[in-house]
Amino acid sequence: MLTKPPATTTEPVTTARNLSAGRYREVDVVIIRPAGIPAEPIPVCVALHGGLGGAKSFLDLGLPNMLSALVQEGAAPFAVVAVDGGNWVGHKDDDPQRMLNDELPTWLDYHDLANTPFAMLGIGEGGAGALNLARVPGSAAVAAISPTLFDTWPDAQRSGLFIDQEQWERTEPLRHITEISNMAVGLWCGTGDKTYLGTARTLAERTKAPVASFTPGGHDAAYWREVLPDALKFVGGYL
Known part of the structure; x- marks a missing residue:
């Protein structure tokens, strides 16, 4: 069931619990607007969480204050919308990409937001998911933080994220450089992140981020x- 706020709301954070046919379960949807911005359609950046932290993990990271501060400094207003996606790869009855492609636009429209995201942002598994989603034409930028990337099937297999090699090849950003390179890519990875630093550097080089x-x-x-x-x-620089 969709939860819709009053049309005049200016609350910077709105949370909803929606039934996703793609994921065969209810999911959290967290809509973060800059403080003080009227409730009207504004561009949307989709945010994909890391691990199993869920959409609300972006609240714990302090994203609402960061977004408001950015707009107060002069950036054009945009909203960040986070949704629950599991590991963003999916298994038998769990298709987070279907949720993002087929269901999220309706949810955005219901909450008086632009229903076509202009950008994606993701952390960890969500970073890889955002890069994968960016292969769909139409968006301008993708920001990946500490993305979980694997340049070989043995490494991917050890992660336990994928059903089989075919699924990895279909969803691994490093296997789809040409499609991802059609948009602006931003990459952030800590030098102490020994597991994913190398593959993040590889993606940055191949996409000319x-x-x-x-x-x-x-x-x-x-x-x-x-x-x-x-x-x-x-991502705000590509509005």
Whole structure:
């Protein structure tokens, strides 16, 4: 069941619990608008969480204040919309990409937002998911923070994220460079993130990413809080 706020609301954060046919379950939808912006259609950046943290993990990272500060500094207003997606790869009765492609536009329209996202942002597994989603034509930018990328099937298999090699090949961003390179790519990965630093560098080189930041930090919330404002600024620059 969709939950819709009053049309005049200016609340910066709205949460809903929607039934997803693609995921065969109810999912959290967290809509984050800049504080003080009227409730009217504005561009949307879809945010994909890392691991099993869920859509609300972006609230724990402080994204609402970061977004409001960015707009107060002069950036054009946009909303960030986070949804629950599991590991973003999906299994038998769980298709998060179907949810994003077929269901999310209706949810955005219901909440008086532009129903075609202009950008994607993701962390960890969500970073890889955002890069995968970016293969769909129409968006301008994708920001990936500590993305879980695998350049060989044995490495991917050890992660336990994929059903089989075919699924990995279909959804692995490093296997679809040409499609991803059609948009602006921003990459952030901590130099202490030994598991994914190498593949993040590889993706940055192959896509000629206009922003590729590799600074001290690990695969953890402390690093993500540090770089998230820059990732928001990056996608906001493509409005």
